[in-house]
Amino acid sequence: MAGHSAAVISTEELARRMGAPALRIFDCTTYLKPGPDGRYIAESGRANYDKGHIPGAAFLDLQADLSDQSSKLRFTLPPLEELTRAFAAKGVGHGTFVVLYSHASPVWASRIWWMLRAVGFDDAAILDGGLDKWKAENRPLATEATVHPAATLSLRGRPEIFVDKTTLKGAIGQKDTLTLNALSHDQHKGTGGVVYGRAGRVAGSSCVPAASLFGPDKALKPIADLRAAFEGVGAAPDKRVLVYCGGGIAATLDAFVLTAMLGHRNVSVYDNSMQEWANDPSLPMEIG
Template sequence: MAHSANLITTDDLARQLGAPALRVFDCTTYLKPGPDGRYIAESGRANYDKGHIPGAAYLDLQADLSDKNSKLRFTLPSLEDLTKAFAAKGVGHGTFVVLYSHASPVWASRIWWMLRAVGFDEVAILDGGLDKWKAEGRPLSTEPVTHPPATLSLRGRPEIFVDKDAIKGAIGDASMLTLNALSHDQHNGAGGVVYGRPGRIAGSSCVPAASLFGPDKALKPIAELRAAFEGVGAAPDKRVLVYCGGGIAATLDAFVLTALLGHRNVSVYDNSMQEWANDPALPMEVG
């Protein structure tokens, strides 16, 4: 498996459960195909209520941690508002946060990346998430948890999220790599859910987020992860801009590059294809 201070095993989390400074969060959202061929976002709260890791609270990305004034889904709020929201959920100075999700690690990595944006680094993702925890027969709880509000005041990293202008500026720049975390079919415009026009941002390469973890939802060995990114030219000296459909899957690519492979100049295009593919002035490619 991959090793990092930002990745925690089920064994390690089990040993730490009940520690006073520990804050565990279930971050799950579900994306379900809608009748128009696009996704419907569904809160993971109902599944959390059926059984979660003991001591874990629930973070609702769409309801509590997204810009309510945006017409696009999951848009990042201001870092000031986001910091306040995290503090209200119990993330603060002196706490250690563990994030997990069910069915895919991308929801945990999205919250990890958002915490990094506000400057909070005492946070790890549970490798394998709820799937691995349950497969190992570990205990679950149906008791709802609310962590006490905390104090949080940090220097943010606004540069780790970018907008469409930064993506436009990267096209044709050999010192930068724009990377698609959607499937190869979506990248090529050959199938899968589309967010507007099919295909990819012009000049971009592809490392699907879903290719980074196995059936147990744990991340693949570090050598395989490194090879996947080296295969598309993601050298450590390049600035890498990652996108997907709505800025969620992209954060798993960004997590692996940053937390596991040591890249220092990685950013996520927050609104991603839900914005880009619906603006005919923005260049796309298929094939």
């Protein structure tokens, strides 16, 4: 267990809670695969869910069911009223406790966690180590799909925890704000990795890669290590932190750790991230 946050649940604790009437488990997996043009192709994790998932887990398809279908960009956040209805239809409601997991990387679970937080729902946790750790411990799997009953959900949202390019651009050079890149150091420097348009980073930003926050077992690193990583780039608790990545996914793991584990209260994610920023020549970038 990487920490004692209520927003992180161990495989042992989930196993103990299995069968609880209010429990709602969701597999949130999407896979990103390199395409022939050097950019990612997004693939739903539904096929692997059908081959084996945690018993009682339903599948959440981020792109098909929880993203703005009118957007030309992948994974764009839909209007919060629409998103609230979508979550309720999937079984998220008052009195439920939601556990989110994904395969290969926790960033897909953290994206859904951050979206739930945006609509005002806080009774959710990420499974530490996800499906990888569950399977490594030889815990049971199911192949029969689960569909949770629709629920009622009416909350006060937090639209401020997602920001747009105008807000991010306005924060450049502001001493009270830290802009943080959750992509790899090579992508940050513009020296390698998948690009989303122009290579490099948002001008003035620092880097804590989401992939550096968890180990080979996909479990989050010890909380002392996480704190040191963010303190090392100046992410003080009194600063506003704006996090971005390629498409608003990896950034949510940085945001999750800062908010749920380290106690930061002023963290936002740039939703469309580099897939938008790097393709707009009017927006400043740096390399090196």
